[in-house]
Amino acid sequence: xxxxxxxxISYWVANTLTTLEVCNYVGVCLPxxxxxxxxxxxxxxxxxxxxxxxxxxxxxxxxxxxxxNMQIFTATPLVKKAQENIIEVLLLxxxxxxxxxxxxxxxxxxxxxxAFGSNISTFxxxxxxxxxxxxxxxxxxxxxxxxxxxxxxxxxxxIAGVDFLGTLNRGGSTEIGSYxxxxxxxxxxxxxxxxxxxxxxxxxxxxxxxxxxxxRTFESLDLTDSLGSNIYISYKGTEILKILPKVNLDLNDxxxxxxxxxxxxxxxxxxLSSSLYEKEWISTLNSFKxxxxxxxxxxxxxxxxxxDSLVLLGKLxxxxxxxxxxxxxxxxNSNLSVSFLNAKVYELQKKCPKFCLxxxxxxxxxxxxxxxxxxxxxxxxxxxxxxxxxxxxxxxPSFFFNLGINFCLSFLEGKDKFISKFLxxxxxxxxxxxxxxxxxxxxxxxxxxxxxxxxxxxxxxQIRKYSNxxxxxxxxxxxxxxLDLILSKKIFCLNLKDSIGLAKLLNNLTEKKVxxxxxxxxxxxxxVSQTILxxxxxxxxxxxxxxxxxxxxxxxxxxxxxxxVRSLKFFLKSVILLDTVQYSSLPKRFKYLKVLxxxxxxxxxxxxxxxxxxxxxxxxxxxxxxxxxxxxxxxxYLTMGNAxxxxxxxxxxxxxxxxxxxxxxx
Numbered sequence: 001x002x003x004x005x006x007x008x009i010s011y012w013v014a015n016t017l018t019t020l021e022v023c024n025y026v027g028v029c030l031p032x033x034x035x036x037x038x039x040x041x042x043x044x045x046x047x048x049x050x051x052x053x054x055x056x057x058x059x060x061x062x063x064x065x066x067x068x069n070m071q072i073f074t075a076t077p078l079v080k081k082a083q084e085n086i087i088e089v090l091l092l093x094x095x096x097x098x099x100x101x102x103x104x105x106x107x108x109x110x111x112x113x114x115a116f117g118s119n120i121s122t123f124x125x126x127x128x129x130x131x132x133x134x135x136x137x138x139x140x141x142x143x144x145x146x147x148x149x150x151x152x153x154x155x156x157x158x159i160a161g162v163d164f165l166g167t168l169n170r171g172g173s174t175e176i177g178s179y180x181x182x183x184x185x186x187x188x189x190x191x192x193x194x195x196x197x198x199x200x201x202x203x204x205x206x207x208x209x210x211x212x213x214x215x216r217t218f219e220s221l222d223l224t225d226s227l228g229s230n231i232y233i234s235y236k237g238t239e240i241l242k243i244l245p246k247v248n249l250d251l252n253d254x255x256x257x258x259x260x261x262x263x264x265x266x267x268x269x270x271x272l273s274s275s276l277y278e279k280e281w282i283s284t285l286n287s288f289k290x291x292x293x294x295x296x297x298x299x300x301x302x303x304x305x306x307x308d309s310l311v312l313l314g315k316l317x318x319x320x321x322x323x324x325x326x327x328x329x330x331x332x333n334s335n336l337s338v339s340f341l342n343a344k345v346y347e348l349q350k351k352c353p354k355f356c357l358x359x360x361x362x363x364x365x366x367x368x369x370x371x372x373x374x375x376x377x378x379x380x381x382x383x384x385x386x387x388x389x390x391x392x393x394x395x396x397p398s399f400f401f402n403l404g405i406n407f408c409l410s411f412l413e414g415k416d417k418f419i420s421k422f423l424x425x426x427x428x429x430x431x432x433x434x435x436x437x438x439x440x441x442x443x444x445x446x447x448x449x450x451x452x453x454x455x456x457x458x459x460x461x462q463i464r465k466y467s468n469x470x471x472x473x474x475x476x477x478x479x480x481x482x483l484d485l486i487l488s489k490k491i492f493c494l495n496l497k498d499s500i501g502l503a504k505l506l507n508n509l510t511e512k513k514v515x516x517x518x519x520x521x522x523x524x525x526x527x528v529s530q531t532i533l534x535x536x537x538x539x540x541x542x543x544x545x546x547x548x549x550x551x552x553x554x555x556x557x558x559x560x561x562x563x564x565v566r567s568l569k570f571f572l573k574s575v576i577l578l579d580t581v582q583y584s585s586l587p588k589r590f591k592y593l594k595v596l597x598x599x600x601x602x603x604x605x606x607x608x609x610x611x612x613x614x615x616x617x618x619x620x621x622x623x624x625x626x627x628x629x630x631x632x633x634x635x636x637y638l639t640m641g642n643a644x645x646x647x648x649x650x651x652x653x654x655x656x657x658x659x660x661x662x663x664x665x666x
Contacts, residue, residue: 001013001014001015002014002015002066002067002068002069003068003069004022004066004067004068004069004070004071004072005069005070005071005072006022006023006026006028006072006074007028007072007073007074007075011026013025013066015065015066015067015068016065017065017066018041018061018062018063018064018065018066019050019059019061019062019064019065019066019072020032020035020048020061020062020064022066023050023061023074028074030048030050030061030074031047031048031083031112031115031116032045032047032048032062033045033047033090033108033109033112033147033149033197034047034062034149034150034151035048035062036151036154036195038159038253038254039151039154039155039158039159039195040154040158041062041063042149042150042154043060043062043063044148044149044150045086045090045147045148045149046060046086047083047086047087047112047116048060048061048062049061049079049082049083049086050064050072050073050074050079051072051073051074051076051078051079052064052070052071052072052073053070053071053073058078058079058082061074080116083116083117084116084117084118087112087113087116087117087118088117088118088121088122088123090109090147091109091113091117091121092123092125092127093127093128093144094109094127094144094145094147094198095127095144095145097145098110100208101142101145101199102140102199102202102203102206102207102208103196103198103199103202104199104211105211105212105213106212107197107198107199108197108198109147109197109198127144128144128172129144130143130144130146130175131143131177133176133177133178133181134181135164135183135184135189135192135201136183136184136189136652137204137648137651137652137655138189138190138203138204138205138258138262138648138649138652139184139189139190139192139193139201139202139203139204140201140202140203140204140207141200141201141202142199142200142202143175143176143177143200145198145199145200146175146176146198146200147197147198147200148167148174148175148176149197150167150176151192151195151196151197152165152176152192152195152196152201153165153166153167153176155191155192155195156184156186156192159188159191159255159372159376160186160188160189160191160372160395161186161372161375161395161396162184162185162186162189162395164178164182164184164185164186165177165178166178166179182659183652183655183656183659185656185659186258187257187258187259187364187365187368187371187636188255188256188257188258188368188369188372189258190203190256190257190258190261190262191245191254191255191256194244194245194254203242203261203262204648205262205264205648206241206242209236209241210236210241210242212234214236215234215235215236215241215242216234216235216236217232217233217234218232218233218235218556218557218558219231219232219233219246219556220232220233220539220555220556220558221467221545221553221554221555222252222256222257222260222467223304223467223468223538223545223555224257224259224260224263224467224639225257225259225260225366225367225368225369225467226366226367226463226464226465226466226467226469226470226547226548227251227252227345227367227369227370227547227548228251228467228545228546228547228548228551228553229245229248229251229252229255229256229257229260229369230245230246230247230248230251230252230553231243231244231245231246231256231260232244232245232246233539233556233558235558240264240539240558241264242264243256243260243261243264244256244261249346250344250345250346251345251369251547251551252369253369253373255369255372256369257368257369258636258637258652259636259637259639262646262648262649263637263646263649280531280532280533281533281566284515284531284533284571285571285574285575288574288575293490294321294322295321295322295487296487296488296489296490297322297323297488297489297490297491297492298322298323298325298480298484298485298488298490298491298492299313299322299323299324299325299491299492299494300325300326300327300480300491300492300493300494300496300502301313301324301325301326301477301494301495301496302326302327302466302472302495302496302497303464303465303466303467303468303469303472304466304467304468304495304497305468305472305494305495305568306468306538306543306544306545306555307468307471307543307544307545307546307552308543308544308569309494309543309568309569309572310468310471310472310475310477311475312569312572312573312576313475313477313494313572314475314477315576316572316575316576317477319576322575323484323488324477324478325477325478325479325480325481325484326472326477326478326479326480327479327480327496327499327501327502327505328479342460342461342462342548342549342550343459343460343461343549344549344551345370345373345549347459348373348374348377348430348459349373349377351428351459352381352428353383353426353428353429353430353459354381354383354384354426354428354429355383355384355425355426355429355430356374356378356383356384356385356386356429356430356431356432357385357386357388357429357430357431357432358385358386358387358388358389358398358431358432358434359388359389359431359432359433359434359437360388360389360433360434360435360436360437360630360631360632361389361432361433361434361435361436361463361631361632362389362390362392362434362631362633363394363432363463364392364393364394364395364636365392365631365633365634365635365636365639366434366435366463366465366631366632366633367463367548368636370432370461370463371394371395374396374430374432375394375395375396378396378397378398379396383430384399385397385398385399386398386399386401387399387400387401388401389434389436389630389631390630390631392631427457428457428458428459429455429458429459430458430459430461431451431455431458431459431460431461432460432461432463433447433448433460433461433462433463434463434631434632435462435463435464435465435469435632436630436631436632448460448462461548461549462548463548464548465632465633467545467547468545468546469548470546470547470548470550471545471546474546480505485505485509485512488512489512489513490512490513490515491506491509491512491513491514491515492515492517493506493514493515493516493517493518493525493529494517494568495517495518495519495535495568496516496518497522498522498523498524502524503524503528506524506528507527507528509528513530513531514528514529514530514531515529515530515531515532515533516528516529516531516532516533517533517535517568517571518532518534518535519534519535519536519537519540520537533566534566535566535567535568535571536566536567536568538555539555539557539558540557540558540567541557541567541569542554542555542556542557543555635653635657636653636656637649637650637652637653637656638650638653
């Protein structure tokens, strides 16, 4: 600790801090454009000038380390005059297009020009113009507004791992761009919009739609992957217009993926609402007055249902004879103790693993934020990384082995000399397991038990495919069979999305009454269902989700549901209580109903059984063992149901696939 004097007041601070960091901790506001907490220091905007005793000129606070007995002043006439001159130079070539700029109302240049600038200009020169650069079908650039803070350049090289942008020319002709016109190929490229202090980089989907003071903002969750990043959702009326990251140092820091940011489609709570659906709701609920109907009902679900609905479905299945089935088998054993073996994301930053092993996962597609955290960890601490999957651009030094599951099992048994020695040398290895490994016949329960037996101190992350796969696996629903289809007379599809497997299953039905519960009307629902009942979307009610580290999080309710759109939980509770006397009086009956809450620490921890062998499916042991491992997802953008109708999302996916082709371009 050292002693400094700031504006006449003495403080004891750490000797590793800069002057700008000390001012932030104390509460002294210093203007800045180029400085950002997650980026390296550039010091090129010269806005955070301070006056230091015995210094002949003002110094840049962001690049000035504190020393013992330093005397700093931040509001002297010299500092204020210097800040006025800098603002005047920045506005010299800046266009006067604030009324049509999407950044207006939340622009740092506007705020600082009002607070620290002057209303007098001594320059009368013609403003220069800069050609707009193409970054992506999702990102809009107006480079005449750029003030050369280089935040976007440092973000691409330091965080995203893509050296896409750079500075061109010198002096008054300086501009930011790329040498070759190509695509900004990064799964987190949209975060450059948040980092830009002016309107040089904005969103094409948000262009000319609204102003910040017209929007309402709520906290919610990113449901496009299994990490569950925290986000802010801004909407106007019933349309979601903008999604921004919420800072959470334990999960996503201040980043979100492009799927979460741009795959917003105009979500409305009344997408399917109409007075025509009121009769269908009444007839469906009244059909459960007869208890014999329970044995004839089959409910189909998937991983994207929230935890509250899954708990109600489990209660409905145990209390009645209604069959709740899934389209795939849950990869987890009924033993709930294995559910708490996953590591936490914050442990990746605190602990120091020297060896990393990634099995059957493409982290850039399946969990882009976790890939960024791993990249920063590998580059900082020089971690040796080995991947058993198809090769992809990781962004950090790594070794790929496109081998089969048989090889993965051999190093667990100590038969492989190359990998097994690293497991012995390093006490705390980092192991990331993709969802594709379990689709190839390996049991999740037995595999993790074997890993914990060999390496008790290992950090194990299970990368899931959907946002609520963890709770889906814990409740352990059964997979649908041919016998279930034969015995059932009514099929309820709860919030399912169109897929080839579901289409084959429902198209083969004869004289089956399919009822489709969803907030959106899809092509498959029109073809196979006789009744379509609208339910609230994920933004229309408060729901609980479990991320890949078994962290329960709640999404906020944005829209108020109308009389025609009903909640899925509302329907499940009505079936459980077997009370359908008056459809209009049901909300009053459920007003005092105790809602079942999820508390993971209440689960009984069973004793871990020592398993010495991993069992593969016997009918395809040879094929599963020796065929190379691949990731479960092949396209980053087209993994959400709502994104399949978004033209801009499809354009990005097409351009990326064209650049990855093996054919020569003529």
